[in-house]
Amino acid sequence: MVKAVNIDESPNTLGTPPKQPSSETVSIINPDDEVEFVVDTGSDNLVLNAVSEKAIGGTELMKKWLFREMDKREPGLTDKFQWISTRVRGLEPDKQRILWIHDLANDGEVQHLKDKENWKKFERIVFVSHWQQNQFRTYLGFPFEKGVVIQNAIHPIPEHTKPKVDGKINVCYFSTPHRGLELLLNAWEFMRKELKEGLNAELNIYSSFKLYDRGHLDEQFRHIYKRAQDMDAVNYHGTVSNDEIREMLKTQHIMAYPSIYEETSCITLIEACSAGCLCVVPNLGALPETGA
Structure with a gap:
């Protein structure tokens, strides 16, 4: 038997931020016993900040x-x-x-x-x-x-010449992992192993929740980061500063963003377009409007 009590179900009101649940100690018990599992959030009072001062999204x-x-x-x-x-x-x-x-x-x-x-x-x-x-x-x-x-904007990335070294194609992904990173890795693996295409391409991934100063959220994506690190022709860089991203884009030919998240706008797409990258994105949310 599972039972939850004292859950704070107060409606979301103006200026009322969500609260962070407290952690409780969990003990291993006899699985044959009838168990009453009680979740008490009545004492939770840690208010989450709206946006971290360290975030660079x-x-x-x-x-x-x-x-x-x-x-x-x-x-x-x-x-x-x-x-x-x-x-x-x-x-x-x-x-x-x-x-x-x-x-x-x-x-x-x-x-x-x-x-x-x-x-x-x-x-x-x-x-x-x-x-x-x-x-x-x-x-x-x-x-x-x-x-x-009022649509988003950036300082344009200066004109530059893309690298032409042995015909290598540089592809990048620089967004949080939950917006399509696993899908991209699946497609990358299929392209190279099954289709035998893109063998001259290299994928550079800049992704983690440290972008929002929410590093604790990375735990659920560790297997994706590990997979990226172990794949051929894939470089996993984690999160870097926006200045580093803008410099990185000057060396990239393609921005691959198979987003499964409805973007209301997309600085990633704007920056990649400004850098002269071929942008591969879906027709989802405001991405078509952003890239128009």
Whole structure:
């Protein structure tokens, strides 16, 4: 018998972040016994940060870039507003608030937008793609006229000449693992072993949850990282800085991103296009709009 009690089922409310479950000691018992398994989360009170200051994902890069550019134009301008990147952690009463949404409409952190009363708490709600805005209209009933679309952007990668060494083709993947890395490894193995194609290609993988300063999430993907390390013509690099990624892209010919995740935008795709890479991506989420 399995029983769970005292589970915190309070609805997601504006400015209420998720809580991290506490860990309990587990003991091995006689499997023939009837067991009552109790999960008590009533005392959990560790609040998760909205975004880690150490994170270097697309959302974080965009915010840092925007703030730098705004301060160049008018020092102190960013301090006149409360800038919220998707996840609300309290509202400042003396500032106009801009909610800059990067996540999907089904994300728990944005469900407060189902309530019309919460719309008026923000001076403007900004989406990063038209596809994303349509999703919020469809699933949350959020009206078009209450939001605005400002698509993501980057500093262009300088013009360069791709390497031509013995006909080798450099292919890269630089996103988190849950967005399609295992699928890519399957395709890579099939291409080389079964089709006997791409034997002159080398795959460079830059992937881990350290990108978001969430290294503990890597545990469930260890087998994928190990597989990548053991495969022929595959180099696994983990997570590196965005400056290193931009330099790496100058040496790459193809960006392979068989994403199984609905992107609301995609800095990875924007950077790869800017670097002159041939981008292999699916028709999913906002990827077609981003790469148009």
